[in-house]
Amino acid sequence: MAIKIIMLVIFFGVMIGVGVYCRKHATDVNGFVLGGRNVGPWLTAFAYGTSYFSAVIFIGYAGQFGWKFGLASTWIGLGNAFIGSLLAWNVLGRRTRTMSQHLESKTMPEFFGVRFDSKMLKILASLIVFVFLIPYTASLYNGLSRLFGMAFHLDYTVCIVVMAVLTGIYVIAGGYMATAINDFIQGCIMIIGIIAVIASVLKSNGGFMQAIDALARVEDAQATSTPGAFASFFGPDPFGLLCVVILTSLGTWGLPQMVQKFYAIKDEKSIGKGTLISTIFAIIVAGGCYFLGGFGRLYDIDIAAQGYDAIIPAMIEKLSPFLIAVVVILVLSASMSTLSSLVLASSSTLTLDMIRGTIVKEMTEKKQVFIMRIFIVVFIAISAVIAVVQYKSGVTFIAQLMGISWGALAGAFLAPFIYSLYWKGVTKAAVLVNFLFGSGIMVANMLARASFPTVLQSPINCGAFAMLAGLIIVPVVSLITPKLSDEKKQAVFSCYEK
Numbered sequence: 001m002a003i004k005i006i007m008l009v010i011f012f013g014v015m016i017g018v019g020v021y022c023r024k025h026a027t028d029v030n031g032f033v034l035g036g037r038n039v040g041p042w043l044t045a046f047a048y049g050t051s052y053f054s055a056v057i058f059i060g061y062a063g064q065f066g067w068k069f070g071l072a073s074t075w076i077g078l079g080n081a082f083i084g085s086l087l088a089w090n091v092l093g094r095r096t097r098t099m100s101q102h103l104e105s106k107t108m109p110e111f112f113g114v115r116f117d118s119k120m121l122k123i124l125a126s127l128i129v130f131v132f133l134i135p136y137t138a139s140l141y142n143g144l145s146r147l148f149g150m151a152f153h154l155d156y157t158v159c160i161v162v163m164a165v166l167t168g169i170y171v172i173a174g175g176y177m178a179t180a181i182n183d184f185i186q187g188c189i190m191i192i193g194i195i196a197v198i199a200s201v202l203k204s205n206g207g208f209m210q211a212i213d214a215l216a217r218v219e220d221a222q223a224t225s226t227p228g229a230f231a232s233f234f235g236p237d238p239f240g241l242l243c244v245v246i247l248t249s250l251g252t253w254g255l256p257q258m259v260q261k262f263y264a265i266k267d268e269k270s271i272g273k274g275t276l277i278s279t280i281f282a283i284i285v286a287g288g289c290y291f292l293g294g295f296g297r298l299y300d301i302d303i304a305a306q307g308y309d310a311i312i313p314a315m316i317e318k319l320s321p322f323l324i325a326v327v328v329i330l331v332l333s334a335s336m337s338t339l340s341s342l343v344l345a346s347s348s349t350l351t352l353d354m355i356r357g358t359i360v361k362e363m364t365e366k367k368q369v370f371i372m373r374i375f376i377v378v379f380i381a382i383s384a385v386i387a388v389v390q391y392k393s394g395v396t397f398i399a400q401l402m403g404i405s406w407g408a409l410a411g412a413f414l415a416p417f418i419y420s421l422y423w424k425g426v427t428k429a430a431v432l433v434n435f436l437f438g439s440g441i442m443v444a445n446m447l448a449r450a451s452f453p454t455v456l457q458s459p460i461n462c463g464a465f466a467m468l469a470g471l472i473i474v475p476v477v478s479l480i481t482p483k484l485s486d487e488k489k490q491a492v493f494s495c496y497e498k
Contacts, residue, residue: 004328041277051258051261061293077289097263125412133256424493427482427484437470
């Protein structure tokens with residue numbers, strides 16, 4: 001217990017110290033939201049990766065999909081690395097940085113507003129961000145409950161409050177730069193932790209080959225009738241696996257807190273380095289998480305009674321106290337890095353896109369930063385309250401809302417954003433239709449799931465469908481609706497000619 005407490009105290013001390021150190025970078029809006037657009041490749045790549053992979057991945061998804069797909073769940077991690085990181089950086093990185101700087105946009109809603117000369121698109125986009133990022137933020141606490149209960153015998157509410165307060169301190173103090181530096185530190189912890197845990201779990205099961213052999217002998221008539229399916233190349237459900245890969249990999253292309261990382265990177269040379277670093281980070285962390293989860297069926301767990309969140313804690317509870325402390329800090333790092341990214345995205349969107357110029361006509365830089373800091377406190381408090389309410393009362397509606405957040409955000413924004421960077425022919429109407437379709441279909445899925453075709457009743461499959469459908473909706477609607485003026489299109493795309 002002493003080892004665990006000492007390591008936690010050091011970890012929290014470093015996080016707060018970084019926040020205080022970075023206060024000098026957070027005096028104006030550009031510095032607070034984007035680190036002055038002067039963030040190097042290492043910090044940007046780690047900020048991207050740690051915002052991507054939270055405790056939801058390590059505790060929830062790795063356990064759940066490892067149980068469903070076996071060792072084939074490793075494909076999800078590789079998809080996250082090569083589609084969600086490598087391809088995303090190559091397709092979005094340079095153009096996002098160049099056009100967002102040219103349009104002087106600091107958030108995704110502001111980007112749409114300026115790109116299409118539409119205050120309505122800006123406000124609608126900020127509403128979608130606000131509505132769906134809050135429950136997504138609350139879900140970050142879920143992975144901590146069992147882990148802290150096992151390691152410290154603490155009440156879940158205490159864990160939530162401590163994590164929320166400490167994250168709030170360093171984000172409020174140092175803004176984006178504090179988040180980026182802490183993300184780098186937290187990312188290093190995640191890499192070391194994942195490698196150490198995988199090695200220990202395999203060793204406890206007699207080594208890699210023996211663990212594979214044991215997994216191949218697992219039988220579950222309800223999941224599959226194929227012998228050895230859980231140790232096979234594509235697992236017992238290849239189509240279900242593909243849908244998860246699409247949602248968790250392609251989905252990042254439309255998430256505001258992910259895309260915003262490209263706004264802040266220092267220069268074009270940094271994008272090449274950042275691409276490589278981000279991809280390697282994702283291979284180790286995401287690939288490692290899902291690979292580890294693939295061995296979940298080797299442990300005696302009653303899924304019906306304990307749920308998928310019990311799988312990863314069951315795998316690590318017999319490790320050494322030092323390794324358990326490393327895992328606790330790993331999960332805290334994953335949660336705090338994503339939490340800080342989400343609340344910064346939420347507060348900046350609400351302040352810059354909804355309040356400034358709409359509710360309050362004139363706002364000084366100092367006042368905007370002050371209001372963003374207030375909203376960070378509000379958002380962290382709301383997400384913590386939602387997490388506690390769900391834990392205490394088991395409200396299923398909240399859990400469902402968390403499940404659709406990723407699909408709704410990516411379904412609404414992914415296609416319009418990509419086309420807006422590359423194609424002059426995108427219209428305001430096409431963007432509006434896709435916003436309504438992407439967010440609307442996920443809300444409908446939550447409220448009337450039984451009415452959907454069987455294949456789309458899963459929020460994961462429905463989210464993947466919303467994203468892919470958007471890639472067709474935007475060009476089709478753009479072809480039959482009024483175009484932007486030639487002058488506007490030339491003004492927007494002139495940035496690529498430099």
